[in-house]
Amino acid sequence: MSESAESVDLIKLPVSKLTLGMFVSAIDKNDQGRLAIANAGQIKHKDAILKLTKNGIKYVWVDTERSAEHCGFKRKASNDSQVKKPIVTREKQQEQAQVILTEAKDLIRKVLSETFEGKAIEVAPFEALADSMIESVLLDEDALKCMSALRTKDAYLLEHSVNVAFLLVTFGKYLKLDRSMLREMAVGGILHDIGKIKVDNKVLHKPGKLTPEEFEHMKLHQVYALEIMSETKGLSQISKDVCLMHHEKLDGRGYPRRLKGDEIPLHGRMSCIVDIFDALTATRCYKEAMSPAAAFKILLSLTPFHLDQQLVYDFIRCIGVYPVGSLVELSDGRVGIVWASKDRDALHPIVKCFYSLKAKRYTEVVMVDLLKSELHIERGVSPSSLDIDPTPFY
Numbered sequence: 298m299s300e301s302a303e304s305v306d307l308i309k310l311p312v313s314k315l316t317l318g319m320f321v322s323a324i325d326k327n328d329q330g331r332l333a334i335a336n337a338g339q340i341k342h343k344d345a346i347l348k349l350t351k352n353g354i355k356y357v358w359v360d361t362e363r364s365a366e367h368c369g370f371k372r373k374a375s376n377d378s379q380v381k382k383p384i385v386t387r388e389k390q391q392e393q394a395q396v397i398l399t400e401a402k403d404l405i406r407k408v409l410s411e412t413f414e415g416k417a418i419e420v421a422p423f424e425a426l427a428d429s430m431i432e433s434v435l436l437d438e439d440a441l442k443c444m445s446a447l448r449t450k451d452a453y454l455l456e457h458s459v460n461v462a463f464l465l466v467t468f469g470k471y472l473k474l475d476r477s478m479l480r481e482m483a484v485g486g487i488l489h490d491i492g493k494i495k496v497d498n499k500v501l502h503k504p505g506k507l508t509p510e511e512f513e514h515m516k517l518h519q520v521y522a523l524e525i526m527s528e529t530k531g532l533s534q535i536s537k538d539v540c541l542m543h544h545e546k547l548d549g550r551g552y553p554r555r556l557k558g559d560e561i562p563l564h565g566r567m568s569c570i571v572d573i574f575d576a577l578t579a580t581r582c583y584k585e586a587m588s589p590a591a592a593f594k595i596l597l598s599l600t601p602f603h604l605d606q607q608l609v610y611d612f613i614r615c616i617g618v619y620p621v622g623s624l625v626e627l628s629d630g631r632v633g634i635v636w637a638s639k640d641r642d643a644l645h646p647i648v649k650c651f652y653s654l655k656a657k658r659y660t661e662v663v664m665v666d667l668l669k670s671e672l673h674i675e676r677g678v679s680p681s682s683l684d685i686d687p688t689p690f691y
């Protein structure tokens with residue numbers, strides 16, 4: 298891994314020099330260079346140091362700025378830290394995003410099987426994961442967006458849970474919610490469909506519309522969630538709300554508690570919006586993915602009786618018509634992935650082109666910066682409508 302992208306706030310320390318309170322951002326195993334870790338965080342117990350040694354980690358990268366308060370590192374002056382903002386390459390971000398998403402799916406897979414066996418949920422690993430997700434979004438969300446756009450049909454529950462958490466953090470950041478709120482919402486998002494583990498598999502994986510009886514059975518996932526949440530120690534109220542309110546409706550016709558209007562707080566309303574949006578834009582074995590623009594239309598049609606109208610408008614502004622990770626057709630007939638949108642308006646992202654609609658073949662991979670090009674986006678497209686596989690280009 299290149300050291301040129303290193304953050305000025307990081308120092309490399311042997312594990313033996315680690316003390317409680319230090320904030321570990323990356324590890325170095327057998328001099329392989331800096332490896333980002335998904336569960337970056339503060340050393341709160343000696344056990345964490347022992348675990349690193351046990352796993353053969355020789356050196357770690359400590360964030361001096363975030364460790365300053367506890368460990369006596371000198372904190373930089375605020376204007377200084379602005380000038381020396383960490384420079385992190387997109388490749389590195391993408392690597393880190395991949396680690397976060399893989400770890401998230403592994404963790405959800407584990408908790409699903411443990412819950413199925415009747416074991417209690419341990420909250421701490423989810424909090425660590427939520428922290429990594431927030432770090433990544435705060436730094437530059439584009440890499441995570443691109444990675445999370447890669448879905449597989451058979452792992453829907455895992456990917457939906459990760460995406461709902463990620464969308465809640467992105468939306469929360471847009472609404473300028475504080476970090477602890479983002480963290481609690483992310484944990485709630487990861488766990489929001491945990492009750493589905495107790496739903497009959499035939500109903501859960503049915504390829505097609507559910508019968509009224511099957512739908513009633515599916516709704517039970519929130520009754521199971523109520524039970525699971527009440528048995529989970531250490532879970533914040535906000536995390537519980539995100540899990541238990543994502544099917545409530547403002548007019549009181551939702552489930553499981555038929556909450557109405559002000560009984561559904563901001564984070565509950567946000568969870569309803571992101572849950573529907575992610576379900577609509579996902580490919581399932583029985584339906585193709587909907588484009589974000591089409592999904593926004595449906596969200597708006599569900600206001601104001603089901604969803605909060607103002608919040609839906611905010612969400613649309615937050616995600617943008619051509620979100621990073623989605624496919625677009627340019628005015629010259631090329632198709633590409635919306636690659637980066639940070640610090641630009643929604644209509645002029647950087648697009649990674651790889652296919653020509655005119656020639657009906659894959660082309661040389663080229664990054665087109667629409668701020669510097671005469672080209673423009675013609676429309677958003679779904680991979681299935683073009684019969685192409687964009688996966689290798691992410």
Ligand SMILES: [Fe+2]
Binds near residue numbers: 489490518543544
């Ligand atoms: Fe649900």
